[in-house]
Amino acid sequence: MELPELxxxxxxxxxxxxxxxxRICVAAGCQSSGSLAVKxxxxxxxxxxxxxxxxxxxxxxxxxxxxxxxxxxxDPTQTLYAKVDETQAAGLVGAVNGGHCHCATVDPNDPFxxxxxxxxxENSGLIDPERIESYIAAEGxxxxxxxxxxxTPTEIVETVIKSGLRGRGGAGYPTGLKWALVAKMQSPRKxxxxxxxxxxxxxxxxxSVLESDPHRILEGMAIAGYAIGATQGYIYVRGEYPLAxxxxxxxxxxxxxxxxxxxxxxxxPFDFNIDLRIGAGAFVCGExxxxxxxxxxxxxxxxxxxxxxxxxxLWGQPTLINNVETFANxxxxxxxxxxWFSAIGTEKSKGTKVFALAGKITNTGLIxxxxxxxxxxxVEEMGGGxxxxxxxxxxxxxxxxxxxxxxDKLDTPVDYESLAAIGSIMGSGGMIVMDQSxxxxxxxxxxxxxxxxxxxxxxxxxxxxxxxxxxxxxKIREGRGTQQDIDMLNGLCDLLRNTSLxxxxxxxxNPTLSTLRYFRHEYEQLLTDSTVNGQLxxxxxxxx
Amino acid sequence: xxxxxxxxDSLIEVLHSAQQxxxxxxxxxxxYIAHSLHVPPSRVYGVATFYHFFSLKPQGxxxxxxxxxTACYVKGATQLVDAISQTYGIKAGQTxxxxxxxxxxxxCVGACGIAPAVVYDGTVSGHGTSENVIEKLKGWREDGxx
Numbered sequence: 001m002e003l004p005e006l007x008x009x010x011x012x013x014x015x016x017x018x019x020x021x022x023r024i025c026v027a028a029g030c031q032s033s034g035s036l037a038v039k040x041x042x043x044x045x046x047x048x049x050x051x052x053x054x055x056x057x058x059x060x061x062x063x064x065x066x067x068x069x070x071x072x073x074x075d076p077t078q079t080l081y082a083k084v085d086e087t088q089a090a091g092l093v094g095a096v097n098g099g100h101c102h103c104a105t106v107d108p109n110d111p112f113x114x115x116x117x118x119x120x121x122e123n124s125g126l127i128d129p130e131r132i133e134s135y136i137a138a139e140g141x142x143x144x145x146x147x148x149x150x151x152t153p154t155e156i157v158e159t160v161i162k163s164g165l166r167g168r169g170g171a172g173y174p175t176g177l178k179w180a181l182v183a184k185m186q187s188p189r190k191x192x193x194x195x196x197x198x199x200x201x202x203x204x205x206x207x208s209v210l211e212s213d214p215h216r217i218l219e220g221m222a223i224a225g226y227a228i229g230a231t232q233g234y235i236y237v238r239g240e241y242p243l244a245x246x247x248x249x250x251x252x253x254x255x256x257x258x259x260x261x262x263x264x265x266x267x268x269p270f271d272f273n274i275d276l277r278i279g280a281g282a283f284v285c286g287e288x289x290x291x292x293x294x295x296x297x298x299x300x301x302x303x304x305x306x307x308x309x310x311x312x313x314l315w316g317q318p319t320l321i322n323n324v325e326t327f328a329n330x331x332x333x334x335x336x337x338x339x340w341f342s343a344i345g346t347e348k349s350k351g352t353k354v355f356a357l358a359g360k361i362t363n364t365g366l367i368x369x370x371x372x373x374x375x376x377x378x379v380e381e382m383g384g385g386x387x388x389x390x391x392x393x394x395x396x397x398x399x400x401x402x403x404x405x406x407x408d409k410l411d412t413p414v415d416y417e418s419l420a421a422i423g424s425i426m427g428s429g430g431m432i433v434m435d436q437s438x439x440x441x442x443x444x445x446x447x448x449x450x451x452x453x454x455x456x457x458x459x460x461x462x463x464x465x466x467x468x469x470x471x472x473x474x475k476i477r478e479g480r481g482t483q484q485d486i487d488m489l490n491g492l493c494d495l496l497r498n499t500s501l502x503x504x505x506x507x508x509x510n511p512t513l514s515t516l517r518y519f520r521h522e523y524e525q526l527l528t529d530s531t532v533n534g535q536l537x538x539x540x541x542x543x544x
Numbered sequence: 545x546x547x548x549x550x551x552x553d554s555l556i557e558v559l560h561s562a563q564q565x566x567x568x569x570x571x572x573x574x575x576y577i578a579h580s581l582h583v584p585p586s587r588v589y590g591v592a593t594f595y596h597f598f599s600l601k602p603q604g605x606x607x608x609x610x611x612x613x614t615a616c617y618v619k620g621a622t623q624l625v626d627a628i629s630q631t632y633g634i635k636a637g638q639t640x641x642x643x644x645x646x647x648x649x650x651x652c653v654g655a656c657g658i659a660p661a662v663v664y665d666g667t668v669s670g671h672g673t674s675e676n677v678i679e680k681l682k683g684w685r686e687d688g689x690x
Contacts, residue, residue: 029657032668066657201613201652239560239597240653242666280556280595283651297555298587299594358615358656365657396614430656432614446617450651456594 001259001266003145006136009258013137018056020096021075022046023125024084026059027211028243029204029365034085035070041089042072049093061212063125065112066365068104073125080106080113111381112363117344119352120328121368124212129247132254135215141260143334144219147226148268156227157183160330162338164350169195169286169323170398170427171503172349172416178320181310183228185318190230192221193314193321195291196237196244199283200399201450203430205354206324208366210237210244213328214251218261218274220327223334225272228320233274236291239281248276283400283454287502288321290456301456302502323428325354345371349415359396359432362387369414376410379433390435394518398427400447400454401507403514404440423514425507440519441526445473447511455504462505465496469512482529490516552583555591559598568599596651604639604646606684608677609663613652621660625649627674628681644688645681 024030024039042057063071068082074096081092081103091101106113118124127134135141147156161176182190194217198206210217221233237245252274255261263271277295284290285300292314294300313319329351333341342350349371355378358364362384369378375395379385386392394404403424405412412418416426434443452466472489475481493509493516500506516523558577563569569592578585592598610616610624625636628647632640639646655661658670662677 028668029655032655032658032661032670069657198654199651201617202615202656203652204654204656207654240650278557278560280560280597281651282595294556295553297551297553297557297591299590301594356656358659359618364615364659399614430614432618434618438618446614454651 003142006142006145009133010137010139013133018054019076020055022055022057022092022096023060023063023073023075024057025061025063025069025071025125026129027062027208028241029062029066029208030069030071031243033069033083038070038072038084038086038089041086042093045089045093049097051093051097055093055096058128059130060126061124061129062121062208062366064116064121064366065106065363067363068106068365071106078108080108082106112365112367112384115373115377115382116368117352117370118368119332119341119344120209120216120325120354121212121366122332123216124208124366127213129212129214130250132215132251132258132260135213139335140215140331141219143331144222144260145266147223147334148266148270153183153227153229156223156334159334159338160227163333163341164338164345165326165329165333165341166349166416167323168325168329168353168428170401170425172426175322175326178310178322179224179227181308182230182318182320185311187318189232189315189317190228191314191317191319192225192228192230192233193288193291193295193309193319194221194233194235194324194327195286195288195321196235196241196324197279197286197291198238198241198324198428199286199454200401200428200430202356202358202396202432203399203428204356204358205366205429207238207241207244208356209324209328209354210241211247214244214247215255216328216331217248217324218251218255220330221274222261222265222272223330224320224322224327226270228318230320231271231273233272234277234295234314235274236277236279236285236295238279245276245278252276282456283450284456284502284504287504290502291321292319299456301458302504304501325429346413346415348417353414353426353429355414355429355431357383357431357433360386360390360435360438361433371415372413374411374413375405378414378431379410383433386433386435390437392433393436393438394434394440394443396424396432396434396443396511397430398425398507398510399430400450401425401503401510402427403510404434404443404518405514406518409518423510423517425510439477440515440522441473441477444512444515445470445477448473448508451504451508455508459499459501459505461496461499462501462508465492465500465505466508468492469496469509473512476523476526479526479528481523481527483527486516486523486527550581552581555581555583555588556595559588559592563598568602570600602639605644605688606665606681607646607648607663608681609648609650609653610636610672610677611651611653611655611659611661611663612649613656613659615656616652616660619659621672623674624660624662624672624677627678631678632681640685642685642688644685
């Protein structure tokens with residue numbers, strides 16, 4: 001396919017759009033609030049009113065404000081209708097046609113929407129995720145075309161290095177360096193793997209991206225494949241996300257049909273295929289070596305690194321593993337250039353980050369903000385603070401590997417280094433807000449139970465350590481703990497962190513450590529000997 | 545079913561389809577898969593027991609999955625589990641005696657915006673409370689008895 005043909009598809013798609021469009025969210029969040037029924041009703045109403053040549057109802061991806069679902073946005077007025085139900089369909093269709101309706105609307109100047117800056121989510125809520133034409137009309141696959149026709153793989157790797165993009169899976173390894181490493185390897189077979197095993201409880205960014213804009217991932221992976229010299233890609237997606245799986249399958253089929261995947265993409269010598277691998281519910285499979293084991297059909301157990309996947313990954317071949325969000329940044333980055341990208345964000349953390357705001361907060365949903373935005377802006381301005389007027393006690397980032405950030409640290413900017421400095425991690429982007437009613441020892445125990453269940457059992461520190469820590473936390477929670485137990489807990493944290501095989505064990509103590517650091521009084525209140533302090537010799541690890 | 549070219553690495557895919565077809569993975573079924581893919585039975589069993597998704601026991605007619613992700617947990621999902629456990633005398637992961645309802649818990653279904661989320665027979669619904677969960681299960685049991 002040549003560029004004019006691609007433009008032709010885009011033109012045709014744009015021409016087919018009616019003057020008034022009702023975009024209704026059909027991502028999983030709104031679907032569970034009944035958006036499919038609303039969509040059907042809207043379509044019927046439009047047909048009955050004889051407005052079919054003027055008004056069009058389209059299913060789109062996530063419109064971000066999940067707590068207000070089902071959401072409908074009208075073009076060209078951009079009015080965002082919230083909590084639409086079937087009975088309001090007639091009124092809504094009337095309203096876009098010049099009338100009025102009693103539907104609740106969201107103010108477009110609401111901080112939740114106004115402070116967003118979209119790269120990864122730029123098409124989310126605008127395009128129909130089930131039609132490739134819709135993505136092409138939004139300049140999709142154009143980046144891939146230019147890459148294959150005009151650039152060398154080395155140029156692409158250099159662009160990515162220059163952009164300063166870092167892995168969005170949590171650890172923040174520079175993406176460009178990873179690509180360069182795999183590109184350098186001499187091997188006839190290389191692989192590109194997209195890690196869509198979003199296991200963090202309370203995180204749903206990757207799911208939304210996959211459901212709202214699946215072609216973006218395919219394009220990002222194809223560009224990566226060209227840059228590092230791979231011809232096969234895998235997307236490892238959680239079994240818990242049936243809708244994302246369905247949309248990805250559809251997207252791969254459509255892309256193959258139009259020749260954006262498969263042999264001789266855009267009539268170039270480059271071949272690239274993508275297959276889907278469906279996970280079966282194991283948190284540890286988000287760890288890259290465990291993920292590869294799972295793709296190969298084995299138990300998802302990690303192995304020691306090095307060798308890193310870049311040298312010896314899937315079936316012993318060099319493998320590039322990136323997170324969904326990382327790949328989702330690529331098409332826009334390539335289209336707009338490294339300089340444009342590196343102008344966004346902070347000195348060391350470039351670009352934007354998507355967060356899933358949830359917990360006891362007024363506006364739950366998806367936000368994408370430039371790196372360096374403060375937690376206070378995210379939680380208090382955009383999130384609207386704690387629901388029902390409560391006050392924030394802590395914000396949890398990074399899921400079971402992250403930490404709890406107390407309310408007085410809310411002015412911390414969100415970037416990899418700043419979050420690490422206060423004992424949490426960026427993580428994949430789950431952000432859970434807790435209010436005064438949340439007991440922090442409970443939270444620590446909850447995460448420890450999670451890690452205990454999810455530990456694969458390969459290495460002893462993690463297998464046995466998480467169980468011991470869980471028992472200690474339970475003991476303290478039930479009011480049977482002593483000062484000695486806290487010391488022991490601290491010691492175990494140290495042990496797990498330094499001796500576990502993989503990221504799961506190494507980061508499992510984080511929630512406990514951060515709550516011990518900032519909410520120690522809550523632990524001490526529960527001790528039986530809470531008045532007897534400092535009676536025992538302090539463990540060296542106690543000086544956090 | 546075995547259109548995965550009998551490749552050993554498709555084991556997880558095969559187990560997925562097997563569970564979809566039969567509801568759960570019987571010992572005989574696992575052996576059959578092992579022979580067909582030319583992998584040792586120990587490996588098939590190992591994989592099947594490693595992943596939470598696969599079940600080696602028959603499930604109830606209906607399934608009620610309570611999400612215990614962080615967001616749902618903060619919003620009180622454990623109370624839902626307790627409510628069901630008390631009413632039906634089953635713990636998470638068990639099936640009620642009449643084989644009607646299986647109570648399961650999930651790590652996160654990704655519906656955090658509408659926490660606490662409950663998945664009834666594969667349909668996600670949000671804002672679960674002890675009352676509406678029990679109500680729903682009661683409906684199932686009455687359907688089963690009728």
